[in-house]
Amino acid sequence: MTSTRFLRPLTRSSTPREPVRSGGPAVTITGVSKEFGAGDQHTVALHDVDMTVHEGEFLCLVGASGCGKSTLLNLVAGLDVPSAGSVDVGGRKVAFMFQESALFPWLTLHQNVDLALKLQGMPRAERGPRVDELLAMVRLGGRGNRRPHELSGGMRQRGALARVLAQDADVVLMDEPFAALDAMTRDNMHDELERIWTEVGLTVVFVTHNVREAVRLGDRTILMESGPGRVKREYNINLPRPRHHEDVAVAEMSGRLTEELKAEVARHVR
Numbered sequence: 001m002t003s004t005r006f007l008r009p010l011t012r013s014s015t016p017r018e019p020v021r022s023g024g025p026a027v028t029i030t031g032v033s034k035e036f037g038a039g040d041q042h043t044v045a046l047h048d049v050d051m052t053v054h055e056g057e058f059l060c061l062v063g064a065s066g067c068g069k070s071t072l073l074n075l076v077a078g079l080d081v082p083s084a085g086s087v088d089v090g091g092r093k094v095a096f097m098f099q100e101s102a103l104f105p106w107l108t109l110h111q112n113v114d115l116a117l118k119l120q121g122m123p124r125a126e127r128g129p130r131v132d133e134l135l136a137m138v139r140l141g142g143r144g145n146r147r148p149h150e151l152s153g154g155m156r157q158r159g160a161l162a163r164v165l166a167q168d169a170d171v172v173l174m175d176e177p178f179a180a181l182d183a184m185t186r187d188n189m190h191d192e193l194e195r196i197w198t199e200v201g202l203t204v205v206f207v208t209h210n211v212r213e214a215v216r217l218g219d220r221t222i223l224m225e226s227g228p229g230r231v232k233r234e235y236n237i238n239l240p241r242p243r244h245h246e247d248v249a250v251a252e253m254s255g256r257l258t259e260e261l262k263a264e265v266a267r268h269v270r
């Protein structure tokens with residue numbers, strides 16, 4: 001069955017709009033703990049985590065390596081189950097985007113996006129125009145016949161984003177999606193992602209080690225602590241959009257968050 005977003009055109013607007021936020025909970029994480037292994041292999045990756053992600057919100061997660069950020073995303077995606085507590089996405093569709101684009105190398109960009117639509121059950125006649133629309137949305141119009149190795153890293157991540165959009169998900173989980181890109185390409189991807197998130201009205205949970213990236217993109221940033229993974233603090237990023245990497249306010253807020261993150265990392269290397 002074709003879902004409603006397929007019927008909704010992707011709007012293109014040259015002027016920035018406020019993101020679509022209903023504010024209701026899209027993801028509710030209640031008392032979640034996750035343990036791995038047994039005996040001397042036993043690890044408590046997450047302990048008693050409570051978190052709500054609101055519909056249309058852009059939430060960033062930062063924290064020291066090993067504090068359980070990816071584990072949490074896996075639980076939200078339903079790829080793993082909590083040892084205790086619950087994760088509720090209210091029946092919403094969830095899609096994942098990783099650091100590597102994970103486009104199928106033997107398929108063209110067009111075929112990669114087309115496959116995602118096919119798996120959604122979209123009829124062939126509707127798929128061609130929709131692939132074109134999605135590739136235009138990520139500014140890859142005219143590149144559909146290229147295979148992933150013929151694209152730059154930034155283009156591959158745009159292709160991955162088109163494939164995520166083709167999955168018609170309400171909630172998009174992004175695990176350091178731009179970490180492998182050079183600074184200028186990453187900057188450009190921030191602009192594109194902010195635009196697409198605003199236009200399509202997605203709920204995003206974005207994991208990063210880059211505090212400036214979190215402040216540049218997020219409505220809210222959660223700092224996690226490790227050993228075991230828990231929510232340490234959250235910050236509302238009430239800065240106007242569209243934002244830019246070099247904005248003074250973004251730099252100031254990033255500075256404050258970086259201090260806290262450094263203290264958190266230092267706590268674990270003592």
Ligand SMILES: Nc1ncnc2c1ncn2[C@@H]1O[C@H](COP(=O)(O)OP(=O)(O)OP(=O)(O)O)[C@@H](O)[C@H]1O
Nearest residue numbers: 036037043044045064065066067068069070071072
């Ligand atoms: N499948 C697994 N089996 C055993 N231990 C695991 C597994 N997955 C994660 N862990 C452990 O759980 C803890 C949290 O790992 P996780 O990958 O979620 O952290 P992270 O914050 O995403 O780290 P990074 O920022 O380095 O990617 C770590 O101690 C890790 O070794």
